[in-house]
Amino acid sequence: MKSVEDINEKIREGSVCVVTAEEMKEIVKELGAEKAAEEVDVVTTGTFGAMCSTGVFLNFGHSDPPIRMQRVWLNDVEAYTGIAAVDAYLGATQQSEKAEDYGGAHVIEELLKGEEVELKAISKGTDCYPAKEVRTVITLEDLNFAEMVNPRNAYQRYNAATNSSDRLLRTYMGTLLPNFGNVTFAGCGEISPLNNDPEFRTIGIGTKILLCGGKGYIVGHGTQHCPGYATLMVKGSLKSMDPEFLRAAYMPGYGVTMFVGIGIPIPVLDSKMAEKLAVRDEEIKTKILDFGVQRRDRPVVREVTYAELKSGRIEINGEEVRVSPLSSVYMARKIMEELKRRIERGEFLLTFPVERLTPGKALKPMKTAIKLVKSVMSEAIVISPETSVEIAAKIMIEKGVNHLPVVENGKLVGIVTSWDVAKAVAMGKTGKVGEIMTKRVIVTYPEEAVELAAKKMEENDISALPVVDKSMRVLGIVTSEDLSKLLAR
């Protein structure tokens, strides 16, 4: 048994034994947990990945005449000002009003690199804060405070992603190729801090950490902290950080996020801790979710270990699929080495948490009334490809509809719209429907959310979707009018 104070004494003396998480696994394998706990004092763990839940509290100082900022923009990225007069919180994912691929994360990175940032603030003006507008240029040095406070970082593990649909998806899990074309995963597995102290014996409120290369602390558990998927809320001064360990990012088609690097030292207090520190990727499991299903509860494609994911290839439905990590083990190693160096040099003393983290509880979903397509669809009037264009036109007028799904042998094979019919007539084509119909039909399913059906219509610039089952039998139709009535309510 060692205490954190014993270890700090060794750090001061320069006799401390520090190893990285990767080295520790080998040591425990060789010497056993008992002996490893005697030899090793501190294990450094690290992670480097895209962490959306990141941001900085800024205090700008007062202008003359003073302003009570009601809205503030930094390089056209708005920061939250619902706090005191010249304080704001700039979130990493907040997007610029001018550019899709620029956001809060980029402003934070530029500030840290010492670059100039344009500030614009507006206010209604009050007796105590008369100014109504301020425009200036600031650098990190000009700010009184720039405190990074991240509500949810350092996920213990994360669900991996794939895509069963026939469309390329651009998500926060990167670009997902159609038809299970690839898998992406986040998290650094066996070297990640929370996997090495899963009982939160030394990772707790008040634990000192390395946050983006600067001194930081754990504030508490992160938002959405829950069993198996622990997260941390952390803070640290932007002014103490190193741009090498922080990188603004843009997930194409999704939005802005930030790569954040976190290193956490774990004191090896006893052999039990050494046992936990020996955890391997083979033991850390997660799930691969299907992002092709655009609902909250995405189907689990399979369970997988971090060892399989890191191997670069895994099997799905008997086929080999290539895997992309999204977190950087390379950077995590640099962080572990950097933290190790600082402890060895006596620059970084350990702290014991002032309070332990709880394991957390299962998360509650948001209560929203979800509307499914089946509740809004109407009866579809279908025709056969053999139907003449003339008859199709007649049916449309009689029934007052603009879309006729075309069905052959019970299966959807096309769709004709009143526009197709008008065009055919204008061009003197009066043959069969089969010749003028659109064959690549965009469809929806009874269990699909109404919002998704609306999105499909918008993206494809169409005004109705046949509702089909798995075998392409037509069950009904939804039109944009049905949806706009519903959404207007």
Place this chain on the structure above:
Amino acid sequence: MFLRLRFDSKAVRKPVISAVTLKTSALINIIKAEVGPRRGELIVEVDDSIAEKVEKAFEELGVEVLRLKEKVERNERCVHCGACISICPVEAIVLQDGRVEFLDKCVLCGNCVKVCPVKALKLPTT
């Protein structure tokens, strides 16, 4: 070897690939094709031993040929996350010792350039 073929409105109408195959009996693997009404660009792979013959045959048909030796360029913003790895159609991006490396077999398709979250990649300007 990879060749980039560019052709104008005259050559675009001719069945150039088939013509060259018949003439040289080379197996031509099409890696990327962008053919418009007025001009086209193809990237093809042929065996090194026959590349010169193929090159000549294309040129005789009015196709501009360039041997691709370069690969995608990367700058220091790369954090070795690996997001680009599974996107590459020819498996030219690999993890080596924790670092992400680009192999010479890159065919300059540009897929990785589009997915890199930190904009570390660009196609060489020719």
